[in-house]
Amino acid sequence: MSDLESRITSWYEQREEMSPENHEARRDVELVIAKLDDGQIRVAELNARGEVVVHEWVRQAILLLFRLRGLTHYEVGPFEYLDKLELKHDYARRGVRVVPGASARRGSFLSPGVILMPSYVNVGAWVGRDSMVDTWATVGSCAQIGANVHLAGGVGIGGVLEPANAVPVVIEDDAFIGSRCMIVDGARVGRGSVVGAGCVLNPSIPVIDADSGVEVSRGYVPDYCVAVSASRRRSYPGGEFFLPCVLIIRRLTEGERHNKVALNEILRDHGVAT
Ligand SMILES: CC(C)(COP(=O)(O)OP(=O)(O)OC[C@H]1O[C@@H](n2cnc3c(N)ncnc32)[C@H](O)[C@@H]1OP(=O)(O)O)[C@@H](O)C(=O)NCCC(=O)NCCS
Structure with a gap:
């Protein structure tokens, strides 16, 4: 220590x-x-x-x-703020491109090559090399985002400052998280995996393999999977209902990139020396 x-x-x-x-x-x-x-x-x-x-x-x-x-108290043009933490500075030195409307709080870390579209990164979060945080995506406090990750538009990555010992969300290298996914409460997405638009993933949500029907985990999409939001039948005394699950519809081979989620290099060329 x-x-x-x-x-x-x-x-x-x-x-x-x-x-x-x-x-x-x-x-x-x-x-x-x-x-x-x-x-x-x-x-x-x-x-x-x-x-x-x-x-x-x-x-x-x-x-x-x-x-x-x-x-x-801060004022930026017509905008006014009252907060305890200032924003990050010095983006050119860090090799990070930041589009107007994006905010990252001081105490978050953005690796060289990161692009922030108008999005939000909270204190304690880590974003790895060359990752893209797309429009209206939020990276919650302490969340850990790997390298070459794409958080698509409106993705919500939950934060964990409390309770004590809570595990942060981890998105591993080369993962793609589709638009409007909500990944919260210590959920994890493995390396190279693709999570389809609109998925909710937390440690209570079953992740089911479509080929075998087996529940492989709760809240964890393993490496190199293509997973989408689905529902499963549940019986209660009041009747039958459909609760959400995440369904692995395909496995990628290690290092394979899903053809639908490749990023256009022209958008990634961020013109900042890294
Ligand atoms: C997950 C995804 C990559 C799957 O693509 P794919 O591997 O080519 O799979 P398909 O399109 O063949 O879909 C397979 C099945 O899953 C279903 N499916 C696809 N995407 C889904 C989603 N997001 N949620 C639920 N079901 C989905 C399809 O309807 C299809 O069902 P079918 O077999 O009955 O026809 C893609 O659909 C997706 O969600 N892409 C993300 C889009 C996005 O967020 N872009 C970011 C812009 S900023």
């Missing part, structure tokens, strides 16, 4: 007493946010066995930030 980690853990134990006057705690927390912002640390990551490891102390620092900072 690093010194910074143990200090944050101890400040978090005293969180009820924390206020913006606590300068020592604030200095530590601001250091964590600066490291998150530059990608030196992250809230969660995959280990060598492919398991999600959450660095709880980093999330605790983010929660403390809201106690340790007062509100600041």
Whole structure:
């Protein structure tokens, strides 16, 4: 455990007493946010066995930030804001293209080659190299998005600041998440998978293999699957109903890219040196 980690853990134990006057705690927390912002640390990551490891102390620092900072007033042209966290800066240095209307909060990390269409990225989120966050997509706090991912228009990636020990959403490298999907509460999409438009995925939603009829998981689409939203019959005392599920309709071979979701390179050429 690093010194910074143990200090944050101890400040978090005293969180009820924390206020913006606590300068020592604030200095530590601001250091964590600066490291998150530059990608030196992250809230969660995959280990060598492919398991999600959450660095709880980093999330605790983010929660403390809201106690340790007062509100600041900003005006941008006709727009006015009142918030505790500022926005990210310095996009040219970071090699990130940001279309007007997009906002990323400081303490999120955007890798070189990322394109933000008018979208939102919250604190603690990580977005990997060359990923596209399309129009009206939101990347919730602490969500972990891999490299070469496309979050299509209106996708909602849930955030997790609370409860303690909650696992963030993980979208692995090369995945495609179709328009208006809602992926929340620690759900996970594996490498190279394609999730069809309009899917809801959370840890209660069964993921079913269409070939075998077997439920392969809840809330986890494995690597290289093409999955769409479907429904399953459920009987209750009040009658029969159809609840949502996610159906794997096809398997891709490792490294294969689904022909319908290839991105037009011309849209991805972002003109920012990386
Ligand atoms: C998931 C997707 C890639 C599937 O494409 P595909 O592998 O070529 O599959 P098909 O189009 O042949 O569809 C297979 C079956 O799934 C159904 N299906 C396709 N997409 C679906 C979806 N999003 N939700 C539910 N069912 C879907 C089809 O009706 C078809 O049923 P059928 O076998 O009875 O005809 C595609 O339909 C999709 O959702 N693309 C994302 C579009 C998008 O979000 N674009 C982003 C713009 S910013």
